[in-house]
Amino acid sequence: RQSEVYGTPWPLSENYYLCVYDRGQKNYGIYLVDAFGNRELLFRDPAIACLDPIPLRARPTPPVLPAATRQADEGLLAGAPGAPGYLAVMNIYDSALAWPKDTTIAALRIIQLFPKTTPAHDEPNIGVGKESLARGVVGTAPVEPDGSVYCEVPVGVPIYFQALDANGRAVQSMCSDTYVHPGETLTCAGCHEDKRTAGNALLSQAPLAMRRPPSRLKPDVDGSFPVSFPRLVQPVLDRNCTACHEQDKAAPKLDGAAFGKWGWSESYHALSGSAWALHGGNGVLKTAGRSYSVPGEVGARASGLLPLLEAGHYGVVLSPEALYRITLWLDCNSVFYGTYDRLEEQARGAA
Numbered sequence: 520r521q522s523e524v525y526g527t528p529w530p531l532s533e534n535y536y537l538c539v540y541d542r543g544q545k546n547y548g549i550y551l552v553d554a555f556g557n558r559e560l561l562f563r564d565p566a567i568a569c570l571d572p573i574p575l576r577a578r579p580t581p582p583v584l585p586a587a588t589r590q591a592d593e594g595l596l597a598g599a600p601g602a603p604g605y606l607a608v609m610n611i612y613d614s615a616l617a618w619p620k621d622t623t624i625a626a627l628r629i630i631q632l633f634p635k636t637t638p639a640h641d642e643p644n645i646g647v648g649k650e651s652l653a654r655g656v657v658g659t660a661p662v663e664p665d666g667s668v669y670c671e672v673p674v675g676v677p678i679y680f681q682a683l684d685a686n687g688r689a690v691q692s693m694c695s696d697t698y699v700h701p702g703e704t705l706t707c708a709g710c711h712e713d714k715r716t717a718g719n720a721l722l723s724q725a726p727l728a729m730r731r732p733p734s735r736l737k738p739d740v741d742g743s744f745p746v747s748f749p750r751l752v753q754p755v756l757d758r759n760c761t762a763c764h765e766q767d768k769a770a771p772k773l774d775g776a777a778f779g780k781w782g783w784s785e786s787y788h789a790l791s792g793s794a795w796a797l798h799g800g801n802g803v804l805k806t807a808g809r810s811y812s813v814p815g816e817v818g819a820r821a822s823g824l825l826p827l828l829e830a831g832h833y834g835v836v837l838s839p840e841a842l843y844r845i846t847l848w849l850d851c852n853s854v855f856y857g858t859y860d861r862l863e864e865q866a867r868g869a870a
Contacts, residue, residue: 525552527571537561537572567638604699605733606660606707608668609726611682613709614691619815622690626659627668628681629736630851632696633745636859640800643862644781646748646854648796653858654851655744658736659683666709667726670734674701681818681850682710687843689818689850694797694811711812740844745857748787749775749868752848755841756786763833775868782862783855793823794853818850825849 526547528538534554539547548563549572562569611624633653637643645651657678660670672678677696681689691710699705728734738744742751753775764770771789779788795818819825825846828837837845848854856865864870 528552529572529574531574537574539569539572541568602674602701603671604674604701605704606668606670606672606680606699607704607729608662608666608707609709610666611662611668611710612666613712614814615711615713616814619690622814623685624662624666624682624690625685626662626683626687627670628659628683628689628739628850629657629670629672630679630681631655631657631673631744632677632679633858634677643856643859644783645856645859646796646852647791647794648798648852648854650799651796651852651854652799653854653856654746655857656739656746656847656851657744658738659687660734660736663727665727667728668734669726669728669731670736672699672705672736674699674703680710682814686846688820688846690820691814692812692817692850739847740840742844743847743851746848746851746854747857747865747868748848748855749784749866750857751844752790753784753786753868755837755844759835759837759841761786763835778866781855782866784866787855790824791853793827795819795822795849796852796854819846822849822853 523544524540524542526539528536530536531551536552538550538552540550540552540558541547545568546563546565547568547570549561549569551559551561561572606627606629608627611627612618631654633655635652640650645653657673660668662668662682675698677698679693679696681693682691684690693711697705740751742749742754756773757775761773761775764773773786773789775784775786777785779785783791797812815821828842828845856862858865858870861870
C-alpha cells in the first residue's frame with residue numbers, strides 16, 4: 520500500500536516540508552522534502568520508527584495565563600492530596616437506543632484504561648480484540664431506582680463506564696473514555712442519551728442519588744485490577760473444567776500452564792472463539808460492523824460462551840461467584856494480559 524510510504528507532514532514553507540518516509544513502511548526516518556520532487560534523509564533510528572517531526576526553535580517565553588477555572592483557582596489541579604473526583608448521572612435509563620425489555624440497572628462499573636507503554640499497536644497482543652488496551656476495574660457504584668448515580672471516581676486517569684444488571688453483567692458499555700480533575704464533578708444526563716436534545720435542567724426534584732453523599736466505589740474480585748485472564752478466569756477453569764477436558768482428547772484444552780501464539784495460554788485460545796470483544800484501529804467498522812454499542816448486545820450477553828455455561832455444560836453448574844468472574848472477563852473485552860510488560864509472569868498468573 521504505497522499510500523503509507525510517506526506520513527505526518529509538517530510544512531516549513533510553501534515548498535518545503537518535514538515528514539516521515541520508508542518504502543518498506545516499517546522503519547520510518549525523518550526527511551526534508553520539497554515541492555520539486557527532492558527528498559533528503561535527516562534522521563533515522565534503526566531501533567524504532569520515527570513519527571510526527573516538528574521543528575523547534577528559540578522563541579520568547581510565553582506569558583503566564585491566570586487561572587480560568589474553579590479547580591485551578593483552588594489549587595486542585597496541582598494535586599491537592601486526597602481530593603477525589605465525582606460522577607453524577609441524572610437518569611441512566613435516558614438513552615438514545617432502547618434498553619432491553621424489563622431491564623433494571625443495579626450498578627455502574629467504572630473501568631480504568633491503561634495507556635500504551637509500547638510503540639507497536641499489537642505488541643504485546645493484549646487479547647482477541649484487535650488493538651485492545653489493558654484495563655482494570657476500579658469498582659462499582661449503586662444505581663438508584665430512578666436511574667441516578669452519584670459516586671467518587673479516580674482522578675487524572677482515563678475511565679469509562681458500564682451499566683450492570685442485577686447479576687453484575689454489562690447491559691451497556693461506553694465506547695470512549697473520559698477523566699476528571701481533583702474536586703471536579705462530571706455530570707451526565709443519561710447513558711448514551713440523545714445528543715440532539717437538551718437535558719432537563721429544571722427537574723421537579725433532585726434525583727435520589729443527589730440527595731445523599733457520593734458513594735465510594737466497591738472494589739471488585741481478585742484479578743480484576745488489572746483484568747487478567749490467568750488470575751480472573753483460569754482458577755475457575757482449574758476448579759470446574761480442566762480435569763474433564765484433559766480426559767477427552769477431542770475436547771479443547773483448558774491448560775493454563777501451556778502457552779501458544781502471542782504467549783496466550785491454551786485455555787485462553789480455546790475460549791477466545793466464544794468470547795466477546797470490541798476492536799480498535801482503522802478496520803473496526805469492517806470487523807465489527809459498527810463503532811457503537813447497543814444495549815443488551817455487549818460483553819457476556821453478546822458472547823457465545825455465557826449461554827453455554829448457563830445451560831450447564833455437560834452437567835457442570837458453576838457457582839454464582841465463578842460465573843461472575845467469567846462474565847466480568849467477557850464484559851472487559853475478553854483480554855488476556857493486564858499490562859504491557861512482564862508478559863511471562865502475567866501468563867503464569869504471577870503478576
